[in-house]
Amino acid sequence: MRILFRFLFPVVLSGCIAGMLGSCVIAPVTSGISGHTTVDAGCAVTIDSTPCGEVPLPARISITDAAGTTVRETISNDQGEFRVELPSGTYELHAVNLTGAPLPSAVPEHVVVETGTFTEIRMEFDSGVR
Numbered sequence: 001m002r003i004l005f006r007f008l009f010p011v012v013l014s015g016c017i018a019g020m021l022g023s024c025v026i027a028p029v030t031s032g033i034s035g036h037t038t039v040d041a042g043c044a045v046t047i048d049s050t051p052c053g054e055v056p057l058p059a060r061i062s063i064t065d066a067a068g069t070t071v072r073e074t075i076s077n078d079q080g081e082f083r084v085e086l087p088s089g090t091y092e093l094h095a096v097n098l099t100g101a102p103l104p105s106a107v108p109e110h111v112v113v114e115t116g117t118f119t120e121i122r123m124e125f126d127s128g129v130r
Helices: 001-023
Strands: 032-040 053-054 059-064 072-074 083-084 089-097 109-113 118-126
Touching: 032 059, 032 089, 032 109, 059 083, 059 118, 072 083, 089 118, 109 118
Parallel strands: 032 118
Antiparallel strands: 032 053, 032 083, 059 072, 059 089, 089 109
């Protein structure tokens, strides 16, 4: 009986520990913000002109919570795409171009993130061309 106990006890104990650790796994974040940063193509606006197109613009994005505290920062890629995991809540996104120049510029975006979803947004930069 002792021999059987000596061999089975470690197996049973390790199975119990593995079962406990399995329940300690942290669930992945399933909400946040994803989107694009774009800039108008710099077309001069005239009465008979067609709308000016947009092109992707890599940008630095700071995300603040309702208290104004910066909670995350990210950079959109060459296609202007970004994705940030965040818990549900209200946020404000501030985007600046990577050159540090005053133009192109973007106005802050107010975003509400709901549990279990990624809120899609488009941050549009103004080239300053009129």
